[in-house]
Amino acid sequence: MEKEITIYDIARELDLSPTTISRALNDHPAVNQKTKQRISDAAAQMGYRSNMFASNLRKQRTNTIGLIVPRLDSPFHSAVIAGIEKVANEEGYNLIISQSLETIQKEVANARTMFDSRVDGLLVSLSFETENLDHFERFFNKGIPVIFYDRVAEHRNCTSIVIDNLQAAYKATSHLIEQGCTNIVHITGNLKRNVYADRLKGYKYALIDHDLPFTENNVITGQMTEEAGKLAAEQILAMDPLPDGIFVSNDTCAVSCLKTLKQAGVSIPKDMAVIGFNNDLTSRVVEPNLTTINYPGQEMGEVAVKVLLMQINGSSEGIPSNTINLRSDLIIRESSLKSKATTKKKSVAT
Amino acid sequence: MEKEITIYDIARELDLSPTTISRALNDHPAVNQKTKQRISDAAAQMGYRSNMFASNLRKQRTNTIGLIVPRLDSPFHSAVIAGIEKVANEEGYNLIISQSLETIQKEVANARTMFDSRVDGLLVSLSFETENLDHFERFFNKGIPVIFYDRVAEHRNCTSIVIDNLQAAYKATSHLIEQGCTNIVHITGNLKRNVYADRLKGYKYALIDHDLPFTENNVITGQMTEEAGKLAAEQILAMDPLPDGIFVSNDTCAVSCLKTLKQAGVSIPKDMAVIGFNNDLTSRVVEPNLTTINYPGQEMGEVAVKVLLMQINGSSEGIPSNTINLRSDLIIRESSLKSKATTKKKSVAT
DNA sequence: ATAGACTCTGAAACCGATTTCATACATTTG
């Protein structure tokens, strides 16, 4: 186990050329079956392992995909990463991960590192601050596939993986309206990001379609953190009249908001019905249990890698699709049920 | 941006040898300062980027560290990974991540991939199933540093990063006893893993030191998942007499157990006081809020990488320490307060 | 003045796999 075995050692051992060894190990058709078997056996017996660097250097390919996420310590992104790792691993690809911590500066630096690491493809979920895609230009120029998921941006030759945020928000808001809410507040994140912009639209269209007025004053934007939920609750408590429904763009924030409202003596859902987004564990823990949108994180990760690998291997010819929509569900729990209807599950996207 | 620039291109441009270019870019002392500056300027201007594969191939070093975790979608491991990524990134190291999904079979496969990827060092938190360290032998043999964190195992030349699980569990259990509990159940995970074995010991010693009997029947082992918490609660409800305190080895499981007990009509903390472990978000959401051990995940990740990098760079000579203990705190909340003491924070480890 | 030390630069070998081009031999076809 001391010295590394190379194809030259195997070649010497079997009295063949390195060329043939290389071809045999790559299952090249121009090598005799019996020879292949001999070589394969010898390689295993000698404890040979391919040197990826020599191989990559020559092939100009790395078998590595890069991933840039806003935060690693988020339930949603953890689920996505778990899905990504699973598929990448199965397909024999390495995964390099880095986080932007929601800043454009780190996102740019990460993109550069990924580029220098010569990843074969890149998966990205954008930071709050990102305004444009200049830092990915080099990838586009070199034809390295880039796929955006969840927090996406439009680009001529990039595929995006999302859920139908507009429709999900529309259903959530409509559900509140059906429960009798007429004055609904929406708490959401940075509207530069499609996920929040689309949810706002869904909220707005639902109001309009049900002949309820839409007003900017009922939209609170923030960081969507635990802290932000608390602040939003305080803002809500200062409203006059008080709203009777709240639709929040993520569960962490929704739960913290709900808790703060409760502490202030608001009865949920009687005084105010609340809906979150993501179906995190906390949505099932908080009391009352939180109505929310089930967001298929793991599946989103798996799909993203699969599509990326197809693009890397050039086998995505027939599939021009620029945006892939995953299904999401409205999960109705106590926090939104003003009427005593039985809990049910509604499917809202394609 | 089409063709890649190499040091040969720069050499030709400046009428120097590739040798000098290489040395200059690596800040080798034997190159004149002015020459270095010229080269550095030209490199920047020409858009040069080093080819890591050529470099790695020659240097037999990869600037990459590997990470094997049980699950990527766990709040604790997410925090650790965030810490690891932060430091690794700052120090210019790439990170390759894979998950064992708690199986020995995947852990072995992951270790092999990491080895073939020639990582410079490896960080590992063991799976439930792992019995021995045979799959890391090749790393030991080649002198590639391996560091275990959280779920660790003893090995002559491996450093471990942990918290003092025994002491934390001892304090948690003692706190329950101080609150008047005399019949305490302990819910924990696979006792092959140090974290669970040590917590069991801490629980046991606390009982003994307070002259309370220890009995196997009060120890429930399981998968520590949401589901496992529910099952444990059912098992507890079938006990006669019912216990008056429960110490659970993680928050997810504790919360689910607490919820199930509440639904069955048990009053928390009056009938049963409950303590968890980890200080996950859910511990602050559940009602009553869960007393728990604060577990410094992010810090653990940061320390683990720092120590690993010291070992990689051979600068850890003076530091023989084989185990590094991080501080943890008992965070007292409502779920354990039978008496109406004010909430306080106790520090329990060094 | 000259050996010895010091500073800076370059030629060429090297890391280990892949790939192009050539070739030797066997087999098939007209």
Added chain:
DNA sequence: CAAATGTATGAAATCGGTTTCAGAGTCTAT
């Protein structure tokens, strides 16, 4: 039977940095 086709293998160039060894030029000390 000669030409064409197919099969199996190898020599050598290549990917792009790094490193060893040698050497040229400059400076210090005896």
